[in-house]
Amino acid sequence: xxxxxxxxxxxxxxxxxxxxxxxxxxxxxxxxxxxxxxxxxxxxxxxxxxxxxxxxxxxxxxxxxxxxxxxxxxxxxxxxxxxxxxxxxxxxxxxxxxxxxxxxxxxxxxxxxxxxxxxxxxxxxxxxxxxxxxxxxxxxxxxxxxxxxxxxxxxxxxxxxxxxxxxxxxxxxxxxxxxxxxxxxxxxxxxxxxxxxxxxxxxxxxxxxxxxxxxxxxxxxxxxxxxxxxxxxxxxxxxxxxxxxxxxxxxxxxxxxxxxxxxxx
Amino acid sequence: xxxxxxxxxxxxxxxxxxxxxxxxxxxxxxxxxxxxxxxxxxxxxxxxxxxxxxxxxxxxxxxxxxxxxxxxxxxxxxxxxxxxxxxxxxxxxxxxxxxxxxxxxxxxxxxxxxxxxxxxxxxxxxxxxxxxxxxxxxxxxxxxxxxxxxxxxxxxxxxxxxxxxxxxxxxxxxxxxxxxxxxxxxxxxxxxxxxxxxxxxxxxxxxxxxxxxxxxxxxxxxxxxxxxxxxxxxxxxxxxxxxxxxxxxxxxxxxxxxxxxxxxxxxxxxxxxxxxxxxxxxxxxxxxxxxxxxxxxxxxxxxxxxxxxxxxxxxxxxxxxxxxxxxxxxxxxxxxxxxxxxxxxxxxxxxxxxxxxxxxxxxxxxxxxxxxxxxxxxxxxxxxxxxxxxxxxxxxxxxxxxxxxxxxxxxxxxxxxxxxxxxxxxxxxxxxxxxxxxxxxxxxxxxxxxxxxxxxxxxxxxxxxxx
Numbered sequence: 001x002x003x004x005x006x007x008x009x010x011x012x013x014x015x016x017x018x019x020x021x022x023x024x025x026x027x028x029x030x031x032x033x034x035x036x037x038x039x040x041x042x043x044x045x046x047x048x049x050x051x052x053x054x055x056x057x058x059x060x061x062x063x064x065x066x067x068x069x070x071x072x073x074x075x076x077x078x079x080x081x082x083x084x085x086x087x088x089x090x091x092x093x094x095x096x097x098x099x100x101x102x103x104x105x106x107x108x109x110x111x112x113x114x115x116x117x118x119x120x121x122x123x124x125x126x127x128x129x130x131x132x133x134x135x136x137x138x139x140x141x142x143x144x145x146x147x148x149x150x151x152x153x154x155x156x157x158x159x160x161x162x163x164x165x166x167x168x169x170x171x172x173x174x175x176x177x178x179x180x181x182x183x184x185x186x187x188x189x190x191x192x193x194x195x196x197x198x199x200x201x202x203x204x205x206x207x208x209x210x211x212x213x214x215x216x217x218x219x220x221x222x223x224x225x226x227x228x229x230x231x232x233x234x235x236x237x238x239x240x241x242x243x244x245x246x247x248x249x250x251x252x253x254x255x256x257x258x259x260x261x262x263x264x265x
Numbered sequence: 266x267x268x269x270x271x272x273x274x275x276x277x278x279x280x281x282x283x284x285x286x287x288x289x290x291x292x293x294x295x296x297x298x299x300x301x302x303x304x305x306x307x308x309x310x311x312x313x314x315x316x317x318x319x320x321x322x323x324x325x326x327x328x329x330x331x332x333x334x335x336x337x338x339x340x341x342x343x344x345x346x347x348x349x350x351x352x353x354x355x356x357x358x359x360x361x362x363x364x365x366x367x368x369x370x371x372x373x374x375x376x377x378x379x380x381x382x383x384x385x386x387x388x389x390x391x392x393x394x395x396x397x398x399x400x401x402x403x404x405x406x407x408x409x410x411x412x413x414x415x416x417x418x419x420x421x422x423x424x425x426x427x428x429x430x431x432x433x434x435x436x437x438x439x440x441x442x443x444x445x446x447x448x449x450x451x452x453x454x455x456x457x458x459x460x461x462x463x464x465x466x467x468x469x470x471x472x473x474x475x476x477x478x479x480x481x482x483x484x485x486x487x488x489x490x491x492x493x494x495x496x497x498x499x500x501x502x503x504x505x506x507x508x509x510x511x512x513x514x515x516x517x518x519x520x521x522x523x524x525x526x527x528x529x530x531x532x533x534x535x536x537x538x539x540x541x542x543x544x545x546x547x548x549x550x551x552x553x554x555x556x557x558x559x560x561x562x563x564x565x566x567x568x569x570x571x572x573x574x575x576x577x578x579x580x581x582x583x584x585x586x587x588x589x590x591x592x593x594x595x596x597x598x599x600x601x602x603x604x605x606x607x608x609x610x611x612x613x614x615x616x617x618x619x620x621x622x623x624x625x626x627x628x629x630x631x632x633x634x635x636x637x638x639x640x641x642x643x644x645x646x647x648x649x650x651x652x653x654x655x656x657x658x659x660x661x662x663x664x665x666x667x668x669x670x671x672x673x674x675x676x677x678x679x680x681x682x683x684x685x686x687x688x689x690x691x692x693x694x695x696x697x698x699x700x701x702x703x704x705x706x707x708x709x710x711x712x713x714x715x716x717x718x719x720x721x722x723x724x725x726x727x728x729x730x731x732x
Contacts, residue, residue: 049665050302057695081695082332082367082731092533100534100580109457112430115536115578117585117623124627127666176626193299200626206298227298236665239302254419258531259469259476263413263421264369264377 025145025162032189033140038218038247040066048239049127059084059126062265066251070095073256077265078126088261089126091136101136106261113258122176122200128238129205129226133175142171152183154192159183176200188212188219203230216247333366338727340453342496344720350496352391358496358723360388360396367409377413382406408462419471426462429480431527431538432589433576434617436656437635437678438547439589440540440574443480443525445547447489450497451715452675452684452704453725461489475530482523487515487567488547496721511561516552518545518567525572535579540591542572550597554604568610570595583624587633590616598639599647612640629660635678647712654678667692682708682715701726 023031042064049057059081065074071094078087086108093101103116121133149161164180166172182194194207205228209221220242227237254260340358352358367381383406390400411425432441444460463485469478491497493512525542549565556562574591593615597608617635634655642650654677662669671688685707690700703724708716 048302051665051667055694057692082334083696083698083729085332094533100582102531102533102580110430111428111460112432115580115585117580117583117621120583120623120626122626123623124665129665195295206295208299210301225302227302229298234298237302252417254417254471257419257471257476258529259419259421263415263423265371 023160025147025160028147028160028162028184028189029140029143029145029164032184032191035189036218037067038216040064040249040251041245041247042249042251043245044243046241046243047126047128048241049129050237050239052233052235057081057127064251064255066253066256068253075256075260077261079265084126086264087126088264090256090258090261092256093136097139103136104258104261106258108264111262113261121174128240129228129236130238130240131176133177134207134226138171138175142167148181154183154185157188157192158186159192160186172199182207185212188214190219190221192221198228201230203228203235205229215245218247220245328371329369331366331368332732333364334729334731336363336365336727336729337361338363338725340450340723340725343722343724346496346718346720349717350498352396352496354394356391357396358391362386362388375415375417379409379411379413380407381409383408410462419469421467421469423465423467423469426464427467428460428462429465429467429478429525430460431478431540431576433578433587434589434619434633434635436619436633436654436675437615437617437637439591439615439617439635440538440542440572440576441589442540442542442544442547442570442572443482443485445486445488448497449489449491449495450704450723451718452686452706453702453723461486472528475528478525478527478529480525480527482525482544484518484521485523485545485547487545487549496723497718511563513563513565515549516564516566518569520545520569534581535577537577538575540572540574540576542570542574544570544572546570546596550599550608551603551606554606568596583622585621585623587619587621588617590614600645601647603647609646611642611646614638614640627662629658631658631660632656637678648679652679677714680708680713681710682706682713684715696731698729698731699727700729 042062044062045060047059047061049059060079061076062079063074063076065072071092073090073092075088075090078084086106088106090104090106091101092103104113105116106113121136121138122131124130125132125135143164143166146163146165147160148163152159152161161181161183164182166175166177172178176199178197178199180194180196182191184190185192190209190212191207192209192212194205196205196207198205205226207224207226209224211222213220213222222242222245223239225237225239228235339360342352342355342358345354346352362385364384365381366383368379370378372378385404385406387402387404389396389398390402391397392400407426409426409428411423411427413421413423415421429443430441431443432439438446443465444463447454447459447461463482465480465482465485467478467480469476471477498511523542523544525540525544527541528539530537545567546569550568551563552566553564554561555564571594572591574589576589576591578588579586591614593613595610596613597610599605599608615635615637617633619631619633621629621631623629632655634653637648637652639646639648639650654675656673656675658671658673660669660671669688669690671686673686673688674683675686676683683706685705686702688700688702690698692698701724703722705722706715706718706720708714708719710716
């Protein structure tokens with residue numbers, strides 16, 4: 001099971017009223033992990049990449065995902081700018097942890113689908129500050145959790161403050177992350193802030209989820225951002241904004257095939 | 266005792282209060298990284314209502330857009346080729362402007378079309394020992410021109426001019442036999458321009474746990490070779506050594522129809538494809554040589570080749586393993602001399618394996634080895650019974666994908682020719698991109714394929730504006 005189901009679900013959460021006060025950090029994270037994110041998600045999004053000189057690059061994309069019996073499948077298409085238009089990324093995230101995830105990338109310039117060796121999730125996802133591990137998710141049981149504060153409000157909403165540490169060096173190698181401290185909003189079981197210590201370059205990344213709405217009973221952060229810093233100075237940042245989103249719409253199984261990438265949207 | 270207590274208390278107070286103050290300062294400092302990042306939000310597209318109405322969904326399913334690019338590029342030769350070539354000294358090889366236009370239409374949920382074309386304007390050519398703007402050329406090339414029809418069952422038909430790229434390996438053509446290649450400037454052709462579009466019908470359909478692809482090609486043509494007399498005109502380089510100037514005439518293939526069938530399996534951790542094909546081989550071979558005075562006319566023809574192949578990949582941790590193997594039946598091969606006709610028909614087993622390592626952040630290292638084994642080999646043939654070649658590559662992508670550098674070393678299959686290439690790309694803005702590429706050619710023996718071109722080292726640069 002994935003603790004963070006990735007950008008396609010964009011940190012959405014099932015509303016649980018009056019969540020228990022006596023939960024351990026692990027139990028909280030298990031609830032976050034098990035939240036209902038809808039059987040299918042369809043969204044249109046804008047990703048803005050901003051460098052330290054405040055130069056912006058804007059990418060538009062469409063995202064589709066569907067939960068199958070033992071696998072979560074997702075496919076994303078870049079729709080602009082023109083030089084990355086039709087670039088597509090397909091991913092199968094198997095529930096059985098022993099099975100490696102399957103990923104393919106379609107590059108329109110080559111008109112060819114390439115399979116991707118997916119073990120190293122620490123690389124940047126499409127040039128953003130989000131990594132493949134942010135997008136595809138991480139395993140709940142790969143981490144030790146500690147409840148740092150029972151109550152630490154963010155934006156007027158009561159939150160748990162939790163620290164997670166990877167259980168093994170292998171997990172650090174895979175994700176590139178040494179430590180995370182995050183705030184989980186109690187009413188929404190939604191991670192709204194995260195401070196991440198990155199192994200490479202001793203950088204610190206700051207994640208935040210904003211514009212949180214309850215859509216069809218599913219809590220949805222319509223804006224998420226990740227700021228990468230080094231020596232307390234911003235190196236690069238990325239803003240991912242949901243322009244449109246819908247849940248539980250009918251999506252054909254054939255949408256999540258390699259041929260769909262070749263065919264395009 | 267009291268004094269000791271006071272000092273201790275003071276120290277404790279300072280450490281606690283200052284520690285708290287410092288922690289507070291650090292926390293406040295960090296808060297700035299959670300502040301809203303100002304972006305130019307498109308209020309129109311950022312809809313407050315997230316549920317699309319039926320009318321909106323219908324409008325989304327019908328779209329039409331136009332995109333394209335304008336690029337200005339130049340190639341400069343770094344060496345002094347022999348006087349067998351138009352450019353016999355260092356200098357500008359090419360100054361080219363390229364306008365690319367692409368239009369995509371989605372006519373309904375199940376029907377799409379795509380058309381793209383490129384206009385190339387070569388500002389001059391090499392004449393009388395220098396690059397002259399008198400010898401300009403222009404060309405229009407239609408690339409994509411197809412209609413896509415799909416069905417909810419997963420059946421998909423694409424009809425028209427298209428690229429069907431299915432290779433695992435880059436070093437040798439093994440099972441990816443649909444599209445001819447642009448070999449006019451080895452090592453300097455953009456990868457996106459490497460394959461040449463062909464008129465074809467592609468039928469793709471799910472078949473139990475697999476996917477079946479059937480391709481019928483009509484008059485697909487052959488590889489694009491260098492124009493006669495230009496830097497990479499292979500036949501010219503051979504015949505010039507005999508004091509002749511060459512002209513080549515391409516014969517029509519006896520059968521303009523070609524067919525390719527592929528059965529693709531997508532498995533957990535790897536893909537597998539079986540290929541069967543009956544195609545006109547894209548690399549034309551000489552059939553007839555006529556010499557009139559100093560002019561040698563070579564008639565070239567297509568070999569009709571049957572292909573039976575297996576290809577696929579396997580992912581293990583940070584490693585991606587790739588493989589292709591095929592039997593090619595119907596190709597002809599050079600005897601001792603290029604001009605000793607007819608060439609000799611032989612079956613050939615062609616194979617290759619590759620490995621790609623993604624375990625270093627932002628870096629991809631890869632290597633491929635390819636082999637050919639000729640059946641019924643005899644000593645009169647120019648090619649050896651068993652030949653091998655390889656490619657080593659390293660690619661780095663940095664600064665959030667703004668810059669990428671790719672270095673490659675290719676040792677050609679069959680002889681000791683090799684090409685070193687270094688490619689650099691930098692995104693100046695979302696729309697403006699600069700790239701540069703250098704290609705260095707090496708060959709030690711006169712029999713090596715690239716020996717006539719060993720002084721053709723060149724550097725290429727281009728600036729592209731996309732819209």
